[in-house]
Amino acid sequence: MIEDWRQRRAAKRIKSGDGRALKRLRWWQLPFRALFYLPLPHGDGRQTVYAVDIPRRTDPDGGKARAHLYLDGRHHAESKLPAAFPVAGGAIEVAISAFGLKRCHYVTTTGAEHRLIPDPKSAEGRRARLERDHPALSWTVGFLSVLMLLIGAGLNLLQLAEPISQIPSIAESIGTFESPVHLPVWLNFALAVGAVLGSTERALRLRFSVLDQVGK
Numbered sequence: 336m337i338e339d340w341r342q343r344r345a346a347k348r349i350k351s352g353d354g355r356a357l358k359r360l361r362w363w364q365l366p367f368r369a370l371f372y373l374p375l376p377h378g379d380g381r382q383t384v385y386a387v388d389i390p391r392r393t394d395p396d397g398g399k400a401r402a403h404l405y406l407d408g409r410h411h412a413e414s415k416l417p418a419a420f421p422v423a424g425g426a427i428e429v430a431i432s433a434f435g436l437k438r439c440h441y442v443t444t445t446g447a448e449h450r451l452i453p454d455p456k457s458a459e460g461r462r463a464r465l466e467r468d469h470p471a472l473s474w475t476v477g478f479l480s481v482l483m484l485l486i487g488a489g490l491n492l493l494q495l496a497e498p499i500s501q502i503p504s505i506a507e508s509i510g511t512f513e514s515p516v517h518l519p520v521w522l523n524f525a526l527a528v529g530a531v532l533g534s535t536e537r538a539l540r541l542r543f544s545v546l547d548q549v550g551k
Contacts, residue, residue, distance in 0.1 A: 348418065352403070352410035357386055360456045367391045369459055371439050371451035375423050383407060385422055387429060387439060387451060402429040427451070434531065435538030450541060462539040477540070480533040487530030491523060 360370050373385040386405040404412040404420045404427065412420055417430040417438075425443040430436070436459070441449045453459035466473040494517065518526070537543065 346419070346421075348414045349420065350413050352405075352412050355410045357388065357405045357408050357410070360454050362456065365456075365458045365461075368457070369436055369439075370454040370457050371459070372454065373422070373427060373441050373449075373451045383423065385411075385420075385427065387420075387427060389416075389429065389431070389436065389439075391435070400431055432534070432538060432543055434534040436541055437538065437543035439541060459539050459541070462536075466540070476536065480536040483529040483533035484537075487526035487533070490518065490526055491530075494518065494523070 360368060368391060369389040371387045371389075373387070374382050375385065376382045384407055386408070388403040388405065390401070390403075399415045401413055401415055402418045402420075403410060404414075404422075414420065414429075418428070420427045420429075422441070425441055428438055428440050428442055430438040439451045441451060443449075453463055455461075455464065465476070
């Protein structure tokens with residue numbers, strides 16, 4: 336029931352495309368644009384290619400980011416995020432977080448999920464190439480991302496717990512908490528930056544969890 340309600344809401348956000356051609360991704364657009372592809376074969380040997388173009392900016396009219404769906408190189412539809420575009424055999428679901436994409440998947444009518452293919456020139460495509468060509472280095476980078484999130488979010492939450500516990504209503508019900516850690520401002524800032532970088536790196540791999548939400 337909840338899933339049906341979400342799909343109906345997503346369908347209301349979709350607008351028809353204007354047929355314009357898909358522009359190539361330029362190197363200077365790396366921080367500002369994500370581009371993914373979904374080739375779907377036909378029974379006669381041909382294939383349809385869907386492309387999802389996600390500018391990393393908010394829409395000036397509605398204040399929300401948008402995703403644009405292209406069909407065989409032509410603008411087919413657009414939607415505010417989160418989006419769910421109906422396509423052959425299922426839907427393309429797109430969602431973002433504060434750090435980048437957290438979802439760009441093709442979900443079939445049977446419930447199977449497939450991540451779309453990032454453009455090789457995009458930041459996500461370059462990260463995928465690192466994972467493919469240098470798996471050991473990729474694993475190390477991924478491990479460091481999680482470590483920065485754990486340290487940054489964990490220590491900052493630990494320190495925030497102390498002033499929160501001193502709120503009269505909370506102190507009366509559960510008592511106060513004294514943090515065993517008190518870091519200088521510059522170190523707290525550095526840990527926060529590290530947590531943001533960790534979540535950003537994970538977003539390039541479309542990884543998102545409660546940990547990333549805390550890191551925000």
